[in-house]
Amino acid sequence: MADERDHHLYDRIDEKTAELPWYVREYVDKKMRTMSPKSLLNYCHDFLIFFDWLLAEGLFAGKRTDIPLDCLESLTPQSVENFLSYLQFRLHNDKFTINRKLSALKSLFNYLQNVAETSDLKPYLLRNVMAKIAFNKIKEDQETVAQKMAGKILWNDEYEQFRRFVAHDYRDVVKDNRKLLHFHSQNAERDTAIVSLILGSGLRLSEVVGLDVGDVDFKKRMVRVIRKGNKEQYVFFSEQAGLDLEDYLGVRAKKYNLPPSNKALFVSAPMGPKDTTRRLSPRAIENLVKKYAAAFGKPSLSVHKLRHSFATRYQAENNDIPKLRRQLGHSSIQTTMIYTHLSNDELKKAVDQMDDHFDDQERLPEE
Numbered sequence: 001m002a003d004e005r006d007h008h009l010y011d012r013i014d015e016k017t018a019e020l021p022w023y024v025r026e027y028v029d030k031k032m033r034t035m036s037p038k039s040l041l042n043y044c045h046d047f048l049i050f051f052d053w054l055l056a057e058g059l060f061a062g063k064r065t066d067i068p069l070d071c072l073e074s075l076t077p078q079s080v081e082n083f084l085s086y087l088q089f090r091l092h093n094d095k096f097t098i099n100r101k102l103s104a105l106k107s108l109f110n111y112l113q114n115v116a117e118t119s120d121l122k123p124y125l126l127r128n129v130m131a132k133i134a135f136n137k138i139k140e141d142q143e144t145v146a147q148k149m150a151g152k153i154l155w156n157d158e159y160e161q162f163r164r165f166v167a168h169d170y171r172d173v174v175k176d177n178r179k180l181l182h183f184h185s186q187n188a189e190r191d192t193a194i195v196s197l198i199l200g201s202g203l204r205l206s207e208v209v210g211l212d213v214g215d216v217d218f219k220k221r222m223v224r225v226i227r228k229g230n231k232e233q234y235v236f237f238s239e240q241a242g243l244d245l246e247d248y249l250g251v252r253a254k255k256y257n258l259p260p261s262n263k264a265l266f267v268s269a270p271m272g273p274k275d276t277t278r279r280l281s282p283r284a285i286e287n288l289v290k291k292y293a294a295a296f297g298k299p300s301l302s303v304h305k306l307r308h309s310f311a312t313r314y315q316a317e318n319n320d321i322p323k324l325r326r327q328l329g330h331s332s333i334q335t336t337m338i339y340t341h342l343s344n345d346e347l348k349k350a351v352d353q354m355d356d357h358f359d360d361q362e363r364l365p366e367e
Contacts, residue, residue, distance in 0.1 A: 042100075
C-alpha cells in the first residue's frame with residue numbers, strides 16, 4: 001500500500017532517534033509494532049524539544065545523546081511544570097498541543113519505569129515524575145466542539161452539490177482560464193473519485209493516499225486500508241463512490257501515462273522531462289480539496305471536514321455509534337460520540353419543520 005511513504009517516515013524516525021539518548025531509541029523501536037510511523041515521528045519531535053530544554057536549563061552538561069537516566073529520575077514536578085510553561089509561553093503551544101507532548105513523555109517514562117528492565121531485572125527508572133503531572137483541562141465539551149464543526153461541513157443536499165461541482169460545475173468557474181480548464185479536464189475523474197470516496201466512506205487522508213488499485217473490491221464495495229496503529233481493515237464505501245471510482249479507473253492508465261508497475265490508486269499528472277507519474281501526496285489532495293471548496297463557497301471545507309461530513313450524515317441516517325466507530329477507525333467510542341451532538345441538532349430542525357407543516361400533513365397512525 002503506502003510502503004514507500006512509510007519507508008520515508010521510518011527513515012526520518014531513524015534520523016531523529018540518532019539524535020536522542022539510547023533509551024529513547026529503544027522505546028521507539030518497541031513502539032514500531034503498535035504505533036503508526038507518523039505518530040512515532042511526532043513523538044520524536046516532542047522528545048527532541050524536551051531534551052533540548054533539559055540542556056538549555058542546565059539540568060545536564062553535555063550532549064543530548066548522552067543525557068543519562070539519572071537526569072530523568074531526578075526531575076521534580078516543578079521542573080516539568082516549568083517545561084510545560086515553556087511550551088505555552090515561549091513556543092506558543094495551545095493546550096491541545098501541550099497535552100499531546102505531555103502524552104508522549106508520559107508514555108516514554110511509563111516504558112522506562114514499568115516495561116524496560118536492566119540485565120538484573122531492575123526497571124530503568126525507579127521514580128516516574130511524569131506520573132505526577134496532570135493534563136491540561138480542556139473546557140470545551142463535545143457539544144461545543146460539535147457546534148463549531150457544524151458550520152464547516154456539508155449538510156443535506158450539499159453532499160451531492162459539492163460532488164457535482166468537482167465533477168462538472170467547476171468548469172464554469174474557470175472557463176475563461178485555459179490553463180485551469182485544461183487541468184480540470186485532465187483530472188476531473190480523479191478528483192471526483194477522491195471527494196466521492198471520502199464523502200462515501202469517511203476515510204482519513206493518509207488512508208486515501210495509501211490506497212493501491214488492488215485494495216478496491218467493487219463487488220463488496222470495500223477498500224483495504226491500514227489504519228492508525230498499522231491495523232489492517234476493510235471499510236465500506238457508498239454506491240456513488242463506487243461509480244466514480246469506476247469512471248476514474250476507466251481513464252487512469254491512459255490519462256496518466258501509467259506503466260503496469262504503478263499500483264497507486266490516485267496518481268499525479270505526468271511531470272518532468274520523462275513525463276513520470278507518482279502517487280498523489282497528502283498535500284496535493286489537501287490542496288485540490290481546498291481549491292474546490294473555495295470555488296464552491298465553503299473555504300473552511302477540508303479533507304478532514306469531508307470525513308466529518310460523512311460521519312455526521314451516517315449517524316443522522318443510521319443512529320448506530322458502534323458501527324460508525326468501526327467505519328471511522330476510532331480507537332475510543334468517545335471520539336465518535338461527538339456526532340450524536342451534530343445529528344441531534346439536525347433532529348431538532350426536522351421536528352421544527354414538522355411543526356411548521358403539520359396542518360398540511362395527514363396524521364399518521366401511532367405505532
